[in-house]
Amino acid sequence: MINLETPRKFRPFIKQAHQVAEEFLRANSRKYDLAEHAYPKELDLLASLVDGMGDSGAGQGAGAAAVGNQDDDKASKGKVKNGTNMSSVLSIIEMCWADVGLLLSMPRQGLGNSAIASVANDEQLERFKGTWAAMAITEPGTGSDSANIVTTAVKDGDAYVLNGEKIYVTSGERADSVVVWATLDKSLGRAAIKSFLVPKSLPGIRVERLEHKLGIRASDTAVIVLDNCRVPAENLLGNPEIDTKQGFAGAMATFDNTRPLVAGMAVGCARAALEDTRELLEKAGVVIDYDRPAQTQTYAAATFIAMEADWEAALLLTLEAAWLADNRKPNSMEASMAKAKAGRVGNDITLRCVELAGTLGYSENELIEKWSRDSKILDIFEGTQQIQQLIVARRLLDLSSSQLR
Numbered sequence: 001m002i003n004l005e006t007p008r009k010f011r012p013f014i015k016q017a018h019q020v021a022e023e024f025l026r027a028n029s030r031k032y033d034l035a036e037h038a039y040p041k042e043l044d045l046l047a048s049l050v051d052g053m054g055d056s057g058a059g060q061g062a063g064a065a066a067v068g069n070q071d072d073d074k075a076s077k078g079k080v081k082n083g084t085n086m087s088s089v090l091s092i093i094e095m096c097w098a099d100v101g102l103l104l105s106m107p108r109q110g111l112g113n114s115a116i117a118s119v120a121n122d123e124q125l126e127r128f129k130g131t132w133a134a135m136a137i138t139e140p141g142t143g144s145d146s147a148n149i150v151t152t153a154v155k156d157g158d159a160y161v162l163n164g165e166k167i168y169v170t171s172g173e174r175a176d177s178v179v180v181w182a183t184l185d186k187s188l189g190r191a192a193i194k195s196f197l198v199p200k201s202l203p204g205i206r207v208e209r210l211e212h213k214l215g216i217r218a219s220d221t222a223v224i225v226l227d228n229c230r231v232p233a234e235n236l237l238g239n240p241e242i243d244t245k246q247g248f249a250g251a252m253a254t255f256d257n258t259r260p261l262v263a264g265m266a267v268g269c270a271r272a273a274l275e276d277t278r279e280l281l282e283k284a285g286v287v288i289d290y291d292r293p294a295q296t297q298t299y300a301a302a303t304f305i306a307m308e309a310d311w312e313a314a315l316l317l318t319l320e321a322a323w324l325a326d327n328r329k330p331n332s333m334e335a336s337m338a339k340a341k342a343g344r345v346g347n348d349i350t351l352r353c354v355e356l357a358g359t360l361g362y363s364e365n366e367l368i369e370k371w372s373r374d375s376k377i378l379d380i381f382e383g384t385q386q387i388q389q390l391i392v393a394r395r396l397l398d399l400s401s402s403q404l405r
Contacts, residue, residue, distance in 0.1 A: 172222025204229030
């Protein structure tokens with residue numbers, strides 16, 4: 001059974017992560033929000049610290065690169081395990097308490113790194129160690145339904161030739177490689193979709209442009225074009241065989257690990273907004289009394305208490321999804337539930353905090369307005385709110401994607 005307290009072995013690490021987030025990320029938050037597309041040089045030192053923590057074991061697998069589905073002796077013997085999925089979620093919550101965009105800009109901590117950790121074999125994990133990988137799924141004609149991917153990968157000798165266009169690629173310009181989702185055979189549907197680690201040094205892959213965005217401006221979001229890009233066959237992540245019985249399950253395993261991370265981003269961002277709003281309300285003389293019914297308190301106090309309850313629910317769903325992954329239990333539905341709840345709640349909370357803070361919440365004097373902009377993407381990427389609800393409904397009703405669309 002999951003324990004709702006932060007695991008003791010993670011507490012020093014979480015304290016350290018919070019300190020780093022405050023001194024490195026939040027201190028530079030407004031600077032890089034205003035300087036869109038400028039590379040945050042301060043992150044190079046921070047990335048080195050994270051790498052050192054991971055190598056020494058002190059970091060307990062900090063960041064997106066650490067998640068995975070590897071077997072573990074303790075887990076296999078039926079013992080409860082709090083591993084890299086849980087520690088990654090907890091560290092991401094602390095980092096996004098500071099700044100979501102800067103976290104997404106962290107070298108070697110991209111969502112593509114999480115994809116590698118999720119589906120790569122042991123040889124690939126070793127070979128790709130140290131790379132900074134973006135993840136390219138979305139296409140101009142393919143949004144949340146990843147099964148409609150049209151980017152092609154055609155086998156040619158000892159390589160695959162990739163052709164297509166990917167949009168909204170987080171860290172697409174700064175990363176040194178990209179995990180590209182492509183189909184080996186469109187006629188075989190979902191089962192033929194595979195992911196490829198594509199180094200950006202290869203001929204045939206180029207960054208077409210960078211997007212200007214509402215939020216997470218510190219993070220670069222790119223359009224990437226693949227034009228007869230020859231990728232070594234051994235860079236196909238996981239099993240190259242097309243298994244029509246397995247369907248899309250292999251590719252979707254990536255999301256079972258990355259969606260709790262995105263939920264953690266929303267939880268961290270919303271927590272920051274709640275903490276700052278509480279301070280502003282207290283300075284304005286608003287009393288928040290947890291011993292009195294909400295309906296007997298001011299509108300601001302009652303609203304704040306309701307937001308905290310929603311935030312707590314999002315946090316618990318997020319931790320549950322990570323805990324299941326660490327303990328080798330199916331978590332696809334729980335990952336979608338966490339992403340759906342945290343994405344919506346995070347957006348609702350930050351916008352409501354702007355409302356409660358009034359003119360202070362709308363000005364650049366406070367970071368609340370920034371968090372409200374940053375939080376919106378967390379309800380969209382890695383599968384929109386509507387897609388998450390659809391996935392949950394399919395799991396609950398035991399229906400396939402063709403039966404419930």
